[in-house]
Amino acid sequence: MQILIKGARVLDPGKIDEKKDILIKNNLIEAIIDPIVDPTIDQIADLDENKTESGINVIDATGMIVVPGLIDIHVHLREPGQEYKENIETGLAAAARGGFAAVCSMPNTIPVNDNRQVTQFIIHRANELGLSKVYPTGAITQGSMGNTLAEIYDMKKAGIVAVTDDGKPVENSNLMRRALEYCKGLDMPVFVHAEDLSIVDGGSMNEGPFATAWGIKGIPNAAETIMVVRDIALCELTGAWVHFCHISTRESVEAIRQAKKRGARVTCETAPHYFTLTDEDVKDYNTNFKMNPPLRSEEDRQAVIQGLSDGTIDVIASDHAPHSVMEKDVEFDMAAFGIVGLETSLSLSLKLVNNGVLTLEALVNKMAKTPAKIIGLNNDIKPGNLADLTIIDPDHAYEIDPETFKSKSRNTPFSGLKVKGSAFLTMVNGRVVYQRD
């Protein structure tokens, strides 16, 4: 079977930005060709030297943009252990619908992915499903308890692409130093969940006038920034690769900007909610506005946007954190931290393009190309590469409706929001894993 994607703008930043047709054969990009005006089977068949395959499936992508398959490097799939929130199948279906050809799964499952058996299970299950791809991350410490290093080398051999104790910080600086030194030797990034738990002290939203007004205990910016600054210091001490997860404060953005200027090996991500919402939106005590780190002030939101536009923030990742009504339909301070994001991330991020903050090239870099580099992949659109592609419909205007989610969970603060632009089709290894109805 061959597939011809016809009539689209093909955009791979720095490589190609032209109206081209793409021919896909088996699981590979076979050819990128000048648009075929009249796609008769004969013309296309000429490209197929062996002429063994007969059927050609033509996808009309007129008015759309084909980009390298998007990759979300921060996703909680919840399997094993919390399948009532999400499982690998529903999480990957949500990824595919969101335009993501691949995701990195976070290790805070039950049991924690701190050994090769769990890693192998996740990879095996994902392969069995044949939806979007999974590149697991493994824990830094056993059980992500912060005491003893996990079997990092073993997990790397089994397929992890990074380590993280996401959900928790590594509180012990010396242990973090050893983890960084170890991972430097493996040439693997360490994903940092930057949070000083002692200063969080049970808070559940951003510390500031709104938390005070509404009687919710606050979490100061410093809870994040203290650990960002510590881990920049450890990064510069060890020369290891530190990647900061879900950056939310202006001070973190500035610290990372300065570290990069000094040549430190740091990268970072933010999530769509940090450039879309603020702590003021927590009004009504709606627990779908509760996540970790919390929504910050308008000044922080602006600093995150500035960081995205000047390149300080390398990646947009959703931090897809599904929770059921059991964890969310409770008092604000009792509710779990986290929101789903796979099925809203692209539309919310395209808003940055629609309002001129980012070029489309920059967005594709932050959602496809840089994520690929971080996890050691090459997703260039070129003949011979695996056909992992996302077709973006930039004009699709719609209202976000959690009832349409493929995810098992509905904990989004974006219900009812009107957005423009979404994934029209997601292709993985030459197979269509999602196509909009």
Ligand SMILES: NC(=O)N[C@@H](CC(=O)O)C(=O)O
């Ligand atoms: N972001 C969140 O609010 N929650 C995440 C944990 C995490 O990403 O730190 C979760 O696993 O639910």
Ligand SMILES: [Zn+2]
């Ligand atoms: Zn985290």
Ligand SMILES: [Zn+2]
């Ligand atoms: Zn997370």
